[in-house]
Amino acid sequence: MRGTVRSRAFVAAAVCLAVVAAPAAAFDLNGTWSGKISCKGIFDSAPQTIALTPTVLIEDDGSLVKIGVSGVHYNGVPFPTPGQEEKGELAIIRCDTSSTRSGGEFGGEFGRMKVTTNPRKGTASLSGMSFEAATLIAPSLDTCRWSLKRISTAPVSLDNCEQPPPP
16 A cells, blocks of 8 residues: 555655656747737827838747847747647837947837737737837837737748847
């Protein structure tokens, strides 16, 4: 009896370890997307509203997501919902984001997106908010709402963000 209890405890521990150690299945965002990005804020002390309908390209390798929006590039990190491999969130940051406060370098964009995918159909949606600040041309500050749907799962290839020069 004692050996059976130990055997069951060992098996249970091994199963738990395998479940915890297994990599989480992540959603797949690869492809071409369309939709709307709407921004409201200020530009040079005046209110501004911008509505974009860009074609968005996404390359997703499972741990790093590269996003191209009309020539502007972002990196993203996926956060799959535990137990729901088709859903999750995505943290994004625009590649030229800088915290340098001197000159015109200060600014950039970061955001948080909600992700829903359906691998059987090849469909997916991405929605959320980003926050943008800049000082290069004129002081500006915007809050942007993203609402995108995948229109193609054909693979795309995007460049990595440039590494900043060493200080």
